[in-house]
Amino acid sequence: MAGQQPQPSLWTLPPKPRRHVVHTFIGAPNEKSSEAAHITRESTPRSVLLLFFTEMITLLVVEMNRYYHQVLGNSDDRLSPHRDVTEVEMFAFLALMLQMGHTVQGRLQDYWTKMEQLCCPFYRQTMAHARYYHILRFLHFMDNNRNGVDRRGDRLWKIRDLFEIIRTNFSKFYILTEHLAVDEVIVKFKGRSFQEYIPKKMQTFGIKMFKLCDSTGYIYIYIYI
Numbered sequence: 001m002a003g004q005q006p007q008p009s010l011w012t013l014p015p016k017p018r019r020h021v022v023h024t025f026i027g028a029p030n031e032k033s034s035e036a037a038h039i040t041r042e043s044t045p046r047s048v049l050l051l052f053f054t055e056m057i058t059l060l061v062v063e064m065n066r067y068y069h070q071v072l073g074n075s076d077d078r079l080s081p082h083r084d085v086t087e088v089e090m091f092a093f094l095a096l097m098l099q100m101g102h103t104v105q106g107r108l109q110d111y112w113t114k115m116e117q118l119c120c121p122f123y124r125q126t127m128a129h130a131r132y133y134h135i136l137r138f139l140h141f142m143d144n145n146r147n148g149v150d151r152r153g154d155r156l157w158k159i160r161d162l163f164e165i166i167r168t169n170f171s172k173f174y175i176l177t178e179h180l181a182v183d184e185v186i187v188k189f190k191g192r193s194f195q196e197y198i199p200k201k202m203q204t205f206g207i208k209m210f211k212l213c214d215s216t217g218y219i220y221i222y223i224y225i
Contacts, residue, residue, distance in 0.1 A: 025178040036173040052169050057090050059161055060141065064090075067140035082134050092127050093135045099123075156224060163224075171221050179215040184208055185222075 036051055065084045072079055096111075103120055105111050110118050112129040123129075141159045142149075149157050156163055186198060186206040198204060211222040 039173075051173055052166075055169070056162060056165050057087050057094075059165060060139070061085055061087050061090050063140040063142060064135065064138050066143055068138040070144070071138065082131075085135055089127070089131070089135065093132060096123060096126055096132060167222060170219055174218055174220060176220055177214045177216065180212060180220075181214075182210060182212050184210050 039048060039051060061084075068082070068084075072081075099122065100111065103111070105118065109129065111120060111123040112132075113119060123132075141162045142157070149160075151157050154160060186201050186204075186208055189206045198208065207224065209222050209224050212220045214220065
C-alpha cells in the first residue's frame with residue numbers, strides 16, 4: 001500500500017550445510033628435513049646448547065670487541081688495555097650470569113668476595129672479577145656505525161641481529177608436530193621504550209609477543225608486535 005515502508009530483507013545462511021574441511025596431517029611440507037638431524041636422544045645437553053647458541057656467541061664476541069676498540073679510539077680517558085674477548089670467555093660470562101640467579105648476593109662484587117659467610121669459589125675460579133666487569137661494560141649486540149638501520153621505526157634495532165638469530169634457529173632446527181597453538185605472551189621488561197600494560201595478564205607490564213608452539217611446548221616462532 002502507498003505510504004508503507006519496504007521491509008528490509010534478512011540475510012540468512014545458505015540452505016546447504018557448511019562443510020568443515022579437515023586435512024590429514026602428513027608431516028613436514030615439501031619433505032622438509034631438520035638441519036639438526038645429528039641431534040638424537042643420546043646427544044648431550046651441551047650439543048643442543050651449542051646448536052642454538054654458537055652463532056649468537058660469535059655475534060656477541062665480534063660486536064663487543066668492535067665496540068671496545070671504538071670507545072678506546074674515541075675516548076680521551078686513559079683506559080686500561082684489554083685483550084679481545086674470546087668465545088670461551090663469553091660462554092663463561094653467560095654461565096656466571098645464569099648462576100647469579102641461584103646464588104643471589106646483595107652487590108655484584110659480593111660474588112667474588114672471600115668473606116667466609118658469602119664466599120662462593122665458583123665465580124673466582126671461572127673468571128676474574130675485573131674481566132667480568134670489562135665484558136659487562138662493553139657488551140654489545142650491533143655495530144653503532146652500521147648504515148641502513150631503522151633507528152626510529154625499529155625499537156629492537158639494538159638487538160635486531162640477536163633477535164633474528166634466535167628466531168631463525170628456533171624454526172631451523174625443529175620440525176613441528178601435528179597439534180599447534182598460537183597465543184600471546186608478555187615478556188617482563190622494566191624499560192620505558194615500548195612497555196605495554198595488559199591488566200588481565202599475570203605479568204601486567206612488559207613486551208607483548210605472539211608465539212607458535214606445538215604440543216611439546218616447543219616455541220617454533222615468535223613475533224614481536
